[in-house]
Amino acid sequence: MTSITQSPYTQEQITAWFRGLFTVAWADGHFDPEEQEILAQIAQEDLAPDTDWQALDEPITSEELAAALGKNTTTAENFLRTAVMVALADGVYSATEASVLQQFCKALELNNDVLDALEITLFDDGQKREPSDPALERAQKPGNSPHPHSDVLQPVRHWLDGMDIHDPRVARFICKMIPSQCPFERDVVLFGRKVVHIPPMCKLNPLYEQLVGLRFRALSYLADEVGEDVSPYC
Template identity: 45%
Template sequence: MATSPFIDGLDATAARQRLWLAALHQLAIADGDFSPGEKQLLADELTRQLPGLSLDDLHHPGAPALVHRFGVGTPLAEDFLRSAVLVALADGHLSPIELEWLRHWSEVLQVGQAVIDDLLNAPTSRDGTIDIRCDTDQHPGLLDGVRRWLDGIEPADPAVARFLVRLIPAQCPFERDVTLFGWKVVHIPPMCKINPLYEQLVALRFRCLCRLEACEGSAGQPPLP
């Protein structure tokens, strides 16, 4: 039986984008640490790509839906998992439930198993959280496989490229001291010192911008602001 290319009035491309954003939303709220900024980012991207829909309209996808839209062992499936790993590791730590979702998606889509295994074998804190920091020499090669894997992201879908550009900051946030009543409470180092994947994030953002420039230039559209 042939499968209709339309779901809920969306063509196949729009349905895939909706599924992609729904899965990233599922990952973002998994550990309960869903900041207003993250929520607004996803909401804005959803409105931009699929007008008329809100985060409340997103149904978190099951394994059959992921396989249907991304395939098994395909470059598209790998790009999806890469973007999920990127979102999960952006703040430098990985909660047990985030890691479980990544493991599940890797198993279902049959991509990225070696990288997920590296993360599963990473040392954890007392609450089971994996803290990924570049200022430790205990496991210097831990993220080498993840780095190479993320360096391979070449987003073909302009919608995904645009989302990643907005997700990744254009500049490294500067280090600063947080003071209260004139007393230094905490020192926050620059993001490039906190997150060892920062170079991968910056390089990926550049590739996404190049992709968008090529697509929008050929379509005669103004560049991304």
């Protein structure tokens, strides 16, 4: 039986949270309108059914996000952790995604040391941006970046490991976003449609172990504290 848990997040915060995650997910332009519709359907049915997702396909601004989550708060930092997770889900951290995350980080008044460290993995995704875009200047062509498992990423690993799960909606999203084991190169198909092509994440994603650990904590929270059947995620 599912128990009643008190979420520390308001409905407004959850709405802004997921709008922010989808803004990051679509930042590099890899999701067409049909795919966006599918992802919105998943969010509405499985993640936060009480949320109004009519405007989900509208990117949230940094100012809107900060107004909902607060500045320099634990809620804002936990959002940023999940946003980094979304950006790294396909194993490639693009310059476009980095720009969005830096804007969010600045508006939320969070320390950007972790994002700066993560830029060792930056790839030039070929998207058109202003020549003065810092992320574009630091981006590497695929195959030219330093070893992704460099000790430079240790602060990022520690930061991701520090996230606690306190909301079932966030926990369910994490469980769906991160696969249960390192997948082979494959196409993800939902409702009979291809959503995205995912390479072998354990080989390409320098923070795959941290993401798997985060998924385990989300599963444990749903099973132990919420009393939810987690077998669909296993």
